[in-house]
Amino acid sequence: MHQLDTSDASMPFPILIGDIGGTNARFAIIETADAEQVNFPNVRTADFETIDDAIRATILEKSAVKPRSAILAVAGPISDDEIPLTNCDWVVRPRTMIENLGLEDVLVVNDFEAQALAISDLAPEHRERLGNPDAHEDMVASRVVLGPGTGLGVGGLVHARGAWIPVPGEGGHVDLGPRSKRDLEIFPHVETIEGRVSAEQILSGRGIVNLYRAICAADGIAPRYSDPADITSHALAESDPVAVETISLFSTYLGRVAGDMAMIFMARGGVFLSGGISQKILGALRKPEFRAGFEDKAPHTALLSTIPTYVVTHPLAALSGLSSYARRPDTFGVSTDGRRWGR
Known part of the structure; x- marks a missing residue:
């Protein structure tokens, strides 16, 4: 596993997108660039010890579509392979997610980058x-x-x-x-x-x-x-x-x-x-x-x-922003250096 060459912004579909807040986590899967987004029920972060447990129990065990990559928006600064969240006990570990969840490619962005992406075309x-x-x-x-x-x-x-x-x-x-x-x-x-x-x-x-x-x-x-x-x-x-x-x-x-x-x-x-x-x-x-x-x-x-x-007033604004980026990454100037991991 390694930091990916980010000259190609596209990620392999199906893509799991996630908005991870201090209290709730919201997830969806986009099967192809033209497919309708499939949303999953909200997850309370306090109900799961780790984000990996939450993804496994609420998505991987219930969805027929298995994601190949993930774009996650998290509440907190992203500076290393272990990303602690500001207002809950979860720590995002992209390398571990690739090892344990069958993903090939993980991009982590700040939660308000996702909100900003959403207001580009609201x-x-x-x-x-x-x-x-x-x-x-x-x-x-x-x-x-x-x-x-x-x-x-x-x-x-x-x-x-x-x-x-x-x-x-x-x-x-x-x-x-x-x-x-x-x-x-x-x-x-x-x-x-x-x-x-x-x-x-x-x-x-x-x-x-x-x-x-x-x-x-x-x-x-x-x-x-x-x-x-x-x-x-x-x-x-x-x-x-x-x-x-x-x-x-x-x-x-x-x-x-x-x-x-x-x-x-x-x-x-x-x-x-x-x-x-x-x-x-x-x-x-x-x-x-x-x-x-x-x-x-x-x-x-x-x-x-x-x-x-x-x-x-959009009920899932951050997911909407991540979805826009997942489908058309070349229309956004999202920096992925040091924030994207692959096999």
């Missing part, structure tokens, strides 16, 4: 615009995707030399600081990591709980909820004022970080919010707070007002 029915309906989407300008979920993922997408080039990173770990008077009351109570508040400490599932508890502490009241789903459901039903403020501020802070990323990438092609949380709180994101936080970037407010923002 149908209108799979996205909902937030805010300014007159903001112009430049079809070949840079784009950004942010996904609050188990963590906060960020990815860029740049168009150059006729190809879409995904830009992975760890943008969810940028600093997030207080701005308003209310922020200054709340932020001293936000749980820190080694003294700092990263965006992910607020803009994620656990971040919703962190923010809710910080608001309770600032106001001197006992928290009632410890599950982000409870907080969001009460916020959307407007049945608990602290939950309502939590999701309102969450929307504001998400808007601020999204605006920061839009400026970093000069994302005139749009900023896209992916992931389960964005879809679940769509009702809150439609309100003015998100877009106000996004545009509040003096002296560049006018610029931000021209950039469109969307919620990705």
Whole structure:
């Protein structure tokens, strides 16, 4: 087994594609470049000791089509033959997968590269615009995707030399600081990591709980909820004022970080919010707070007002991005150096 010559981007079909998050893993098989994608039921990462066990039990033992290669999107940096995931205990070992699962070829990319690939060609029915309906989407300008979920993922997408080039990173770990008077009351109570508040400490599932508890502490009241789903459901039903403020501020802070990323990438092609949380709180994101936080970037407010923002509503967006790449790898500038293994 060896690192493959990556001058040929194509991979042998059938191809297994997988989106491996902190909580859930989603898989599909593409039998040929023109075949319909076959999706498998979601896998909870906590239910299997290793990714190999999950693939064997949920796909190889149940599918008549046996994959020859795999493209996996993982939550975490890819730097060696052993790839630990950021928010779960799985470690991806491509060489072991080739040995034990009958694969010939394995490519591992960052999960938000897959999300970025998805927004290169996202149908209108799979996205909902937030805010300014007159903001112009430049079809070949840079784009950004942010996904609050188990963590906060960020990815860029740049168009150059006729190809879409995904830009992975760890943008969810940028600093997030207080701005308003209310922020200054709340932020001293936000749980820190080694003294700092990263965006992910607020803009994620656990971040919703962190923010809710910080608001309770600032106001001197006992928290009632410890599950982000409870907080969001009460916020959307407007049945608990602290939950309502939590999701309102969450929307504001998400808007601020999204605006920061839009400026970093000069994302005139749009900023896209992916992931389960964005879809679940769509009702809150439609309100003015998100877009106000996004545009509040003096002296560049006018610029931000021209950039469109969307919620990705596709139920399997990352798999859609991987599928596009698997079928037409030459139309994307995906770097495979050091991330592709073969027999």
